[in-house]
Amino acid sequence: MVPECDTSCKLSVVQKFDTLEDGVQFYKRYAMVVGFDVRQSTVKKSTTGEVDVRYLVCSRQGFKKGVLQGAKPICGKDRGPKTTSRRRTSNRVGCLARVGFRRVQDGGFIVSILEERHNHALCSGNSKTFLKVNRKLDPGLQTFIVNCIWANIGPVRCFHLYKEFVGGYNNVGATCAEFYNFKRDFQAYIHDADTQLLVQKLANKKEVHSDFYYAFDIDSDNRMARLFWADRVGRSQFARFGDVICFDATYRINKYSLVFVPFTGVDNHKRCVTFAAGLLTKEDTESYVWLLQQFKETMGHSPRCIVTD
Incomplete structure (x- = not known):
């Protein structure tokens, strides 16, 4: 079958493009509109390594080599390892639809070969979303x-x-x-840079809000071991309702194995308010001394009473 679409989306033999990428993207947009997937085929390069010829074919072009794919080794009793295979279906049906781009002397590319006919049904409108040419994440x-x-x-x-x-x-x-x-x-x-991203985010908040405070400490392996922060609202709440505070660490339920230590209190409406918070890698005396010292320096004075477990 020959796909039908607007003439502005169709290629024609000897059609010229300034660059190879322009031609490839034009053909992919055509495939996106009519409803089939595209994959790269033969590529021929010059002695300098530049691409002279490139072919794009329908994703259902050709046939799979054999019906059994995905061999897995297993061990038989007293017979050593052997191989078993599981059966996979193939969507290759020998479709001949393709396009070829060839470099010309002025540096552009022309359509040298064009076959529009497919030997299979194309995707319907509701199924086009699942085509590979339609599944891409743009920068936005x-x-x-x-x-x-x-x-x-x-x-x-x-x-x-x-x-x-x-x-x-x-x-x-x-x-x-x-x-x-x-x-x-x-x-x-960002696996190896997540700590730096966190510190940078806190530094950006410090530039915007001068009342924001944060501090961190690193261990002998140059990894973050302790972190403390308090914003303007929390420090203001402590000035009013900081006579009695409560703090307790959570269980290590996150992938970083960190414990979260919030400092909370009660306002005049009997609602819980947060004064500050911290993250610790170890629940030892040294870590809690550091955390409480940071809390005291940030708030300006110690509370009258601390409730903890």
């Missing part, structure tokens, strides 16, 4: 996911929130799996 969407990560919003809720912004799942441009994968890759990217 990546920024939105990062902001949700900072706000401790998971990928599923982030996906549903973005759907409300753009008016439907078809307009998101990605599936929930892409949101999961981007969050995983982002957290892996």
Whole structure:
């Protein structure tokens, strides 16, 4: 079958593009509109390493080599390791749809080969969202996911929130799996710099609000061992209701194995208010002495009574 679409989306033989990337993106947009996936095929380079010829084919081009894929080694009794295979279905049907770009003398690229016919049905309108050419995270969407990560919003809720912004799942441009994968890759990217990001964020708050206070301490391995912070509201609340405070550490339920130590009190409406907070890697005497000393220096004086376990 030959896909039908607007003529402005179709390629034609000898059509010229300034760069190879322009031609590739044009063909991917065409595939996005009509409903099929694209993958890269043969690439021919010159002696200088520049691409002279590139072919793009339908994702269902060719056939798989054999019907059994994904061999897994197992051990038989007294026979050593052997191999078993599990059966996988293939979507390859030998489709011949393809396009070829060839470099010309002036440096541009022309369409040298074009085959529009497919030997399989194309995706319907509702299924186009799941095509690989339609599943990509543009910079704006990546920024939105990062902001949700900072706000401790998971990928599923982030996906549903973005759907409300753009008016439907078809307009998101990605599936929930892409949101999961981007969050995983982002957290892996900042894995070794997460402490520095936290300190930088606290420093930025200090520049905006001069009443904000924070302090941290590192251990012998140059890793953060203790952290304390208090904002303007908490210090103001302590000046009014800081006669009696309560603090107790939480259990180590986070992936960093840190204990959270909030300093709380009660206002004149009998509601709990937070004065300051800290994070500790060890619940030893030295850590608590450091934490309480930071609290005392920040608030200016000690409370009359401290309640703890």
